[in-house]
Every structure is written in structure tokens, then in C-alpha cells.
Amino acid sequence: MRSYLAAEPALRRLELVVTRRLDGLLQGEHLGLLPGPGSEPGEARAYVxxxxxxRMDWNVTARSAEPYVRDPIADRELxxxxxxxxxxSMDFGTARMEKRDLALAAVASIGFLTQRLxxxxxxxxxxxxxxxxxxRTGRAHLMALLxxxxxxxxxxSSVPGLGAALERLSRTLVRRGVVVVVSDFLDPPEGWERALRRLAVRHQVLAVEVVDPRELTLPDVGLLTLVDPETGRRREVSTASGRLRRRYAEAAAGQREAIASALRGAGASHLRLRTDRDWVRDLVQHVMRHRRLARAAAVPAQRPPGAAAVPGQGPPGGGDVA
Known part of the structure; x- marks a missing residue:
């Protein structure tokens, strides 16, 4: 067990990384997940x-010479x-960090960016x-969790599978909200896809897949002993074989595509983080892509037929952490 004396400075450094590189860039009012209006103004749309x-937005109306209003957005606690x-299997890493450390970074990012709201x-x-x-709310609770x-x-030792954990989570959640699943998803998809789909019916689901490069390709390093961390099984392979390395890469690519397909089928938003990449940049790119898609889907649905768009008008930097 890693002691509190080691955890405290490590978590503070992680908090600085998140707040310095992400704060301000990803902040914004989340969209309410429950029906009913809130009290905060949302994006401008043409009056009908x-x-x-x-709710008339007089500034936009004056610029466009067309009447525009702003709908309120839900501001309930999320x-x-x-x-x-x-x-x-998360206690593995051959690059900048282990998968368990990258998973901790993902949880910390979500926590630090939401707890102040x-x-x-x-x-x-x-x-x-x-x-x-x-x-619970508050920084003290978040730091205790981390x-x-x-x-x-x-x-x-053996543990309940990911599917069983998702089933239990689904049974215990009462309020609609956001569910973030952080895993390498190495369990067969048929064991967890259905449970994840049920969660996505009532909640917004973000699946954070944590990957190490050695799970995707094998280097040519001669005789290599491979150990399954879940079962302890060992196997020696000769990585000098180009055929073996190709078969490994093809099998790994097929496995990752099956995971991605299962996540799409379950209706979850999919974020892949790698231990050999800048995870902050990957997180930002995912959120920005998600917001662009949400805006593109929302604007046509809210604009009456024949109404012109107002240049520069869109959602107020909103969207949730996913």
C-alpha cells in the first residue's frame, strides 16, 4: 500500500496539472440531464x-434585425x-506511467473540473x-477519494468481472447523472456490453479506455516471458519472429476494434488514453470534438425552417465533462 506521505504530494502535483492545463479551457455550464428549465441563459435561437x-436577447436581435431569444438551461446539481x-491488469506499464496511474489521472481530471461547480x-x-x-461534494471529499x-x-486475486460491477452500479443509482467507466476493458465485451447499454439508457456514459503500447505491438527483444496478471499464467515467446509480431499486432487491433464497437453499440462516449501519450491533450481533443458534434446536432434542430444563423452564436462553452 502506498502511504499518505507519498500520496499527498503526488495528488497535489496532479491537481496542479489539471487546473493549469485544463481549467478555463474545459469549464462551462453542464447541460441539465433532468427535464425542466433552469435559471441560467442558454444559446440564442430565432424567436417563434x-x-x-x-427571454428576448436584445443584443442579438439588434445585430441580426431578427427577433432572438435565449432558453434557460438546467442548473441542478449533477x-x-x-x-x-x-x-x-491495470498494474502494467512500459512507457511514461502504469495504466493504474493513468486511470488515477483520468478520475482526478473529472473530479477537479466538476467539484467546484x-x-x-x-x-x-x-x-x-x-x-x-x-x-459527496467538496474538495476534501475528492482528495479522500483519490x-x-x-x-x-x-x-x-480473482474479482467480480466488469459486467457484474456495472450491473451493481446500475442497481444502486437513483438519480440521473454522468457515469464514467475507467478500465482497460480486457474482459470479453459480451460480459459487459449489455450492462453498459442499460446504464446508458438513463445516464450519460463516458468510457475511458486505458491502453499501454506493449498491448498493441511486440518489440523485437528476443526471448520474452509473458505473464497474465489476472491468472498468473506464464508463456515464453520468441519476439525475433516477424510472423509472430504481425499476428500479435493483428490480434491486438482486432481486440481494440471489438472494444470500440461494443462501446459504440452500448451508447457510451469513448475516450482512449495511452500511457505513452500526452493524456491531457487527448482529453482536451475528446471534449472539444464532443462539443462540436453536440453543437452541430443542436443548431439545426432549434432553428425554424428558413431562419438564418447568427454568426458567432452557439452554445456558451457548455457541455459536460464527457
């Missing part, structure tokens, strides 16, 4: 008969649940057993 004139895979965050930790951290994740010991 029956709209409340008290509840975020993280399902973190901390099984033995008053959102509640909780976690289900899949380790030697499935433990639950209740959802400290618990940081201190999880390495282990190789």
Missing part, C-alpha cells in the same frame, strides 16, 4: 410564436459516478472486491 418575450477498474462525485472501486465511495484510489495495493 409563443415564446416568452421576457451527480457523477466513477467505476474504476483497479484489477491486476458543486457537483457530487462518488466511486465504485473494482479491486479484490467491489467497494463504494458515497457521492487518496483511496492511490493507496489501493497491487493484487492478483
Amino acid at each position: 410564436a409563443g415564446d416568452d418575450v421576457r 451527480e457523477i459516478w466513477v467505476l474504476l477498474d483497479a484489477t491486476a 458543486g457537483n457530487r462525485i462518488g466511486a465504485h472501486l473494482l479491486h479484490s472486491s467491489l467497494s463504494v465511495v458515497p457521492a 487518496q483511496r484510489v492511490f493507496s489501493l495495493p497491487r493484487q492478483g
Whole structure:
């Protein structure tokens, strides 16, 4: 177990990385997940008969010479649940960090970027057993959650599968919210895809897939002993064989495509983070791409037939963490 003395400075450095590189860039009001109007103004849209004139946006109306209004967005407290895979396969890494450290960074990013908006965050930790951290608000709670994740010991014992963990999470969630699943998704997709699909019916789901480059390709390093961290099985292979390396790469690519296909089929947003890449940049690119798609889908649906777009008008930097 990694001690508090080691965890505290490590988590503070991680907080600085998140707040310096992501804060301000990804901040914005999240869209409400429950029906009903809020009190904060949303994006401008063309006025249609029956709209409340008290919501008129006079600045946009004056610039466009067309009447425009702003709909309110929901401003309720958002509840975020993280399902973190901390099984033995996550205790692996051959690049900048281990997969478990990258998973911690992903959880920390979501937590630090949402806790100041008053959102509640909780976690289900899949380790030697499935433990639950209740959802609460505040930085102290978030740091305690991250400290618990940081201190999880390495282990190789059998645990409930990812599918069973998703089923339990689905049964315990009462309020609609955001669910973030952080895993390498190495369990066969048929074991967790259906449970993830059920979660996505009521919640917005972000699947963070954590990958190490050695899981995708084998280097030519001669005789290599491979160990399955979940079962302890060992096998020696000769990586000097070009045919073996090609077959490994093809099998790995097929496995990752099957994972991506299952996540798409379940209706989850898919973010892949690698231990040999800048995870902050990958996170930012994912969020920006998600926002562009959301805006492109929202604008045509809200604009009446024949109405012209207002240059420079769009959602107010909103969107959620996913």
C-alpha cells in the first residue's frame, strides 16, 4: 500500500496539472440531464410564436434585425459516478506511467473540473472486491477519494468481472447523472456490453479506455516471458519472429476494434488514453470534438425552417465533462 506521505504530494502535483492545463479551457455550464428549465441563459435561437418575450436577447436581435431569444438551461446539481477498474491488469506499464496511474489521472481530471461547480462525485472501486465511495461534494471529499484510489495495493486475486460491477452500479443509482467507466476493458465485451447499454439508457456514459503500447505491438527483444496478471499464467515467446509480431499486432487491433464497437453499440462516449501519450491533450481533443458534434446536432434542430444563423452564436462553452 502506498502511504499518505507519498500520496499527498503526488495528488497535489496532479491537481496542479489539471487546473493549469485544463481549467478555463474545459469549464462551462453542464447541460441539465433532468427535464425542466433552469435559471441560467442558454444559446440564442430565432424567436417563434409563443415564446416568452421576457427571454428576448436584445443584443442579438439588434445585430441580426431578427427577433432572438435565449432558453434557460438546467442548473441542478449533477451527480457523477466513477467505476474504476483497479484489477491486476491495470498494474502494467512500459512507457511514461502504469495504466493504474493513468486511470488515477483520468478520475482526478473529472473530479477537479466538476467539484467546484458543486457537483457530487462518488466511486465504485473494482479491486479484490467491489467497494463504494458515497457521492459527496467538496474538495476534501475528492482528495479522500483519490487518496483511496492511490493507496489501493497491487493484487492478483480473482474479482467480480466488469459486467457484474456495472450491473451493481446500475442497481444502486437513483438519480440521473454522468457515469464514467475507467478500465482497460480486457474482459470479453459480451460480459459487459449489455450492462453498459442499460446504464446508458438513463445516464450519460463516458468510457475511458486505458491502453499501454506493449498491448498493441511486440518489440523485437528476443526471448520474452509473458505473464497474465489476472491468472498468473506464464508463456515464453520468441519476439525475433516477424510472423509472430504481425499476428500479435493483428490480434491486438482486432481486440481494440471489438472494444470500440461494443462501446459504440452500448451508447457510451469513448475516450482512449495511452500511457505513452500526452493524456491531457487527448482529453482536451475528446471534449472539444464532443462539443462540436453536440453543437452541430443542436443548431439545426432549434432553428425554424428558413431562419438564418447568427454568426458567432452557439452554445456558451457548455457541455459536460464527457
